[in-house]
Amino acid sequence: MILLKVQKLGKSFGGLKALQDVELSINAGEIASLIGPNGAGKTTFFNLLTGVYKPDEGEIDFSGERIDGRPPHWIVKRGLARTFQNIRLFNHMTVLENVMIGRHCRTRSELLPALLHTPAFFREEREIAQSARERLNFVGLLKYADELAGNLPYGGQRRLEIARALATEPRLLLLDEPTAGMSQVEAAELVGLLNRISAEGVTILLIEHRMSLVMRVSQKVHVLDHGVKIAEGTPSQVQSDPRVCEAYLGANYDNSEISNLGHS
Amino acid sequence: MRLPFKHRAVPFIALAVFAILPPILKNSEFSYVIRLLGLVGLYMTVALGLNLVVGFLGLLDLGFMAFYAIGAYSMALLSMAGISFWPALAAAIIIAMAFRALLGAPVLRLRGDYLAIVTLGFGEITRIVLNNWDSVTNGPKGLSLLTNANVKPVRLFNWVISTNADYYYLILITVVVCVIVSERLKNSRIGRAWMAIREDETAARLTGIQITRMKMIGFVISAAFAGAAGAIFARWESFVTPESFTFWESVMLVAMVVIGGMGSVPGTLIGVGIVMLVPEVLRNVLGTALVSWRYFLFGVALVLVAVYRPQGIWPSRRLSRTTEAEEAAK
DSSP states (O other): OEEEEEEEEEEETTTEEEEEEEEEEEEOOOEEEHHHHHHHSSSHHHHHTTSHHHOSSSEEEEETEOOOTHHHHHHHHEEEEOOOOOOOTTSSSHHHHHHHHHTGGGGGOOOOHHTTOOOOHHHHHHHHHHHHHHHHHHTTTTTTTSSSSGGGOOHHHHHHHHHHTHHHHHHSEEEEEEETTTOOHHHHHHHHHHHHHHHOOOEEEEEEEHHHHHHHHOOOOEEETTTEEEEEOOOHHHTTOOOHHHHOOSSOOOOOHHHHTTOE | OOOOOOOOOOOOHHHHHHHHHHHHHTTTTTTTHHHHHHHHHHHHHHHHHHIIIIIISOOOOOOOOHHHHHHHHHHHHHTTTTOOOOHHHHHHHHHHHHHHHHHHHHHSSSHHHHHHHHHHHEEEEEEEEHHOOOHHOGGOOEESTTTTTTTOOEEEETTTSSHHHHHHHHHHHHHHHHHHHHHHHHHHHHHHHHHHHHHHHHHHTTTTTOOOHHHHHHHHHHHHHHHHHHHHHHHSEEHHHHGSSSSHHHHHHHHHHHHHHHHHHHHHHHHHHHHHHHHHHHHOOOOHHHHHHEEEEEHHHHHHHHHEEEEEESSHHHHHHHHHHHHHOO
């Protein structure tokens, strides 16, 4: 079953064509990766999917519904959540509260219940805290629940972003360079987390520069270069695609560099 | 960092102290203190409203006195039309919120600095309209309720509110209600959303928060506080003029919230107390020769707070913890 289907997607900033005619589909349940050199348009693609920008051309269908041009909160509610390339946490709020924010779109209490402290208000508050704790436990941060988010170590902040995104109950999780700045050990732990998220039935689309990780976890890899999609396929298909090697290494590469791609 | 039990008693002790002040000070040379503290309480009410916007939402509002003015003039005009206090109070609050909503609808989509400029403009426009709309507001001469036969006394059940001490208690109750409302909002789904917006608006939006809607809620509720305070002020003074609602007052309100500790309810109360009472104390301490220096000294004090205690005097729990962590890291 196709969960996300993107057709002829295009976006320009002034004269710069950031994305052009991008076609991509993602099956429910898979872990897919989006790779490409810096400036290829990967984050722009995420920004279009999540409603930060409106596309100039093309369509985005998410489980049978057009989501392009919709506001971000509407898209989140439909089940599409993301993390950020540069960590964006609510630093002066606690770790638990950060995840509780993820529950915002799945809960309803507004003014009167909060002011009158109705039983429904307390019930919902307990539900919010409880499910936030479950997500924290899932990513291994429960013991830091009452710390300030800004005081977590780097790898912890990355995982907290994932927990916050998971709290919105996504069907598709977009991760923008989740291992950026991580050590090898932390990155290896993240692979385990990705597999556990996937086992919960969440589809994952990953932007990642660590090729070893991409090749290990993804069932499908999509390659962007200069705003154009140049290849897609299984990790091994993409690895041996001459256009991909050219995009990464330039036209005059030799074969030893190709084998390095898989192990960098 | 949960407060130890004895600290949780502090608000109740403070409340008890303030509750017994009027009988103690009655007929003493300090009886004027009751009037002064009543005024402080009105500003606390307004500042708690502003704290929702400046402290919780992180938006700069430089024209907040406009809504105090709208509350005061609404109450004055309605009272002169013969409407009794409680319905007029409700109407004044709703009118202030309605104007706030009209202002918020276009400007809350703007980012930071523009909001400060637009609210500043709205504050001045309000004052200028009040000053010039002679047929309704009686212009700079203001509206007096004393000589108007239509004005009904302020009553709560059998309690007729007329003396300074009566208003002191009415205002004390108002402040308590506003503190409870502030704290309940802060620890709710909406309050968390406000703080998330303050921390990182983009991340909040992409985590599913409807930014403009949440800002609008905070923005409009803040005016309820200001409108209520203005309405009580109008009945207590029995007189309103545009001179009470200048840009300067709006700036002082922001200073109160910032000095006390943005986003902190006790901090806001303390900030109001300090900003209003320190010049009074200095007036008495300095004597006639130096009294004109008191705003200079006050300005120096503000700078010192900004330099040495940027998180405010009683910061919200979160901000103080970060500062501790940052200092520990040094």
